Amino acid sequence: MVSAMLQILTKQNIKTMSHLLEIKNLDVKFDTDEGRITAIDNVSLKLDQGKVLGIVGESGSGKSVTAKSIMQLNPGNTIYNDDAEIIIDNENVLKFTSKNDLKKIRGGKVSMIFQEPMASFAPAIKIGNQMIEQLLLHKDIDKNQAKQISVDMLNRVGIADAEKRFNQYAFELSGGMRQRAMIAMALSTMPKLLLADEPTTALDVTIQAQVINLMKDIIKEYNMGVIFITHDLGVIAQVADDVAVMYLGSVVEQGPVNEILKNPLHPYTKGLLNALPDINNLDAPLQPIPGSIPSPLDRPSGCVFRTRCPHASQDGKEANIEMGLVEVKPGHWVDRCGVDCRKV
Amino acid sequence: MEISSKKKEAYYTATQMQLVRTRFFGNKSAMIAGSILLFMIVCSLFSDFLSPYDPTIAGRDKDYENGAPQIPMFWDENGFSPRPFLHTLTKYRGADTNFRWVYKIDTEKRRYVYFFVKGWEYKTFDFNINLPGTAFDFKIPGFSNDLHLFGVKEGGIHIFGTDKSGKDLFSRTLSAIYISLAVGTLGVFISFVLSLIIGGISGYYGGWIDSLLQMFTDAIRTVPPIPLFMCLAAFAPLEWSSELRFFFISCLLGLISWPTLARRVRTHLLSERSQEYILAAKMCGASSTHIIVRHLLPSFTSYIIVDLVISFPYMLLSETALSFIGLGLREPVNSLGVLLQNATKADVLLNYQWYFIPVFFLVVLILTFVYVGDGLRDAADPHKTKH
């Protein structure tokens, strides 16, 4: 009796140890002239403090839309489903109605860095002023303190002459420096959750390496939760602890990065890895995934990958399957349809 | 939502112009504005046919000066009539009215409105251009007609009332819309030709030619338009005929507004010029003519049409403003500005409110142009986000 009660109590305890971010059953649709487009279908993700979740996908996969949904940055014609939940630090962001609540999330608990650094800095305002502005919005400090924090942050991200750069405009910095400045700006409010949307894609390879090293150090130092979105599997392998593979708005495979990259189970993940040129294996031929990514207007019914899957059956029964993740090995989740084709 | 494969194929094989047209037709407000605009333009083109009276002094009704609008009715205390009619008015002055002229309504005598009646004579397709000197004189004898849409056998039918000399306001308004549109069209055309040449050379060649032409364009743009208009318009001698004046004002409008359009043309050209598909054509050795005709011109046709439509309201407003001050078109020529000029006096405001009816038409005309222009711009540029 006592042991049974203890079991119940410990189960409850484990339940209350909440995740930093939890997305449950998220559907995102856009109402456009051409009709209702499904951008994300039944996505569920979890992220803990101090961990990096990589989201990998090609164009149309919905990875950017996922990140923007967390910050509620999607355009006005977005439709969320009623039973979806995006829980950050125990608050459901989708239920927020007032601007003040959103303000807490945006820049406060959650920060975002983008692919195009030129686009996130206003061209006519000095970088320093932009950094101070967002600090003053979220923290109860005065201008001088804000300036000190910002300059320290610029130093921390490896920008030499931080004081001088603080007073410069965005166009005076090179691409790599701008990206670092954006990281500094995002981190200055000490967010718990960092969303990084293709932060290194627009950078040269050597600069990319510098920025990745920087991010790895900072993530460890500040113990943030990070969602790292990219199409580059190599970057994911180096930065992420867990990875979710998305295709046309659905998560097809999810799990620890070692496991997914070494033992991919879904045909799409396998296809992606085979299509990649690996510099350590120059003899392997490049195997493209046949066909092309369908337009979101033509989203296939049932299993979205069936139009390109090498294991698709002749009778097209995959059109009627309902997608959903199944735990194949501890921590390694694969979409139902992908599980079945292993048996082929 | 299932889209049939036929529709998809139609989308894939649609040219840019077809896509723009489809998008425009889907825009409700633009379509409504467009139909109203089209209706007004057609009415103005047929203004002589639709007007029961000659809008000039020749058609004035001496018996009904400063008269209130007369709306035909179908029913009065004497019963219903399928044919619309008006009551007769008699002018009366007496001690009880303080010896002011007043109109008494006689409800017994009905005057029926007839359709397709014969009325005053007017000419169609009659061009008579009489510029200084004899070199550019141009005369096409039109053919005359005297059919009108509606009229009455005795008395007058003045749907919008009359002004102080008895001229029918309805006819004047219709003719004014036509003249204002004509001036606007001519002005836009002149502006378009100039901006195409100057903006085109500037944008296509770039370099120092561009810098020079841009300095010239900006110099013209910095001159404030109203004083410039006023100065240039004041130069027009009073003895010029009304057609000459009309031509002169249109040219003036075109000459003052080309810089804005030229800048737009140049911008379009500069951005299109550096597109990769143009470079691809150049690398095959395509000549300048080929690039201009095959690539550049089609690329900005839709933009230029939008720019033209959007510049129309500015032309209309400029002409109205000029005529309103008295420097543009003058009596006897009708334009909306001329009509508005009559509406400035205080006793008009108090007693003859129907003088303001042309204002309503001016506003509607400008708004419809703006909505159509906006709709065209939205249709031509699908990359901008809505919401």
Add this chain to the structure above:
Amino acid sequence: MSENIISVNNLSVSFDYQENFLSKKQQIKAVNNINIKIKKGSFFGLVGESGSGKTTLGRAILGANKISTGNVIFHDDDRDFDLTTINSKEMKEYRKKAQLIFQDPYAALSPRMTVRDIIAEPLEVMKITNSREETDERVRDIASKCRLNLEHLRRFPHAFSGGQRQRISIARALVSNPKFIVADESVAALDVSIQADILNLLKQLQHELNLTYLFISHDLSVVAHVCDIVAVMYLGHIVEMAPSRELFSNPKHPYTKALLSSIPSIDPENKSKAIELEGEIPSAMNPPSGCVFRTRCPHASHDGKEANVEMGLVEVTPGHWVDRCGVNCA
């Protein structure tokens, strides 16, 4: 008949730059003293980051950029074309034989022309065919080689995905039956699964049509897989050139080594940190004197003697060329 199809000798390409009407004219040397020989039938890779001059070099070889010093010679079957002394008639001939595939599949196709017209444009401009039927036949022929559905020829570019558009671009480049193709970042804008498809197509076309490619890219993994010889560029100079296997297994120049180590490995257990290069890529307007890489080189000596070295390639092992300054630090 030379075994090389392109010989580039001491080529430099400079651009005039003038900030505005009144400021001084400056010269930017985008490409500096390049010497390469591209063999017939090879897949020559040109790798570099921004500011390396690789695009300028590619376009100079095609005659699209003006050559400042040195020359470029195209060795055709029966005669040679020297791009510095070429006249307009010969230029027309040259253009038929050497073509360019662009990077951006969305900007490289005119949205107002059907696919058939886009592919046919080079034929019409260069007056290669005499009748519409002949043009149509050649268009259909090359379109099917590029695996384009012939029914789609009536469609406009907005109907196609990135990968399909790139195939249209390739078809357009190949329709005039060229011998030499410059592919400038042709797969950079494509998704990974489509990249592989286009690269395989390029290889296949090379065998079918006997082409020589100059493949320009910033993505080393891609270049490693498809190219047989690779040259690495930095700020207008070639710092290393070797057969691709040799280059990637045995890099000698510090820049090449840093580039290779920067590629994030797909093996998550290989968490080795990249060789971090100090600082940023210098501006092309103000390159460092002597060895241009010295401002970031981990082997740069304290006395700055590299500022006086004259750059130039030295053959370290047969076929493997390294810049003089890099040889010493190896």
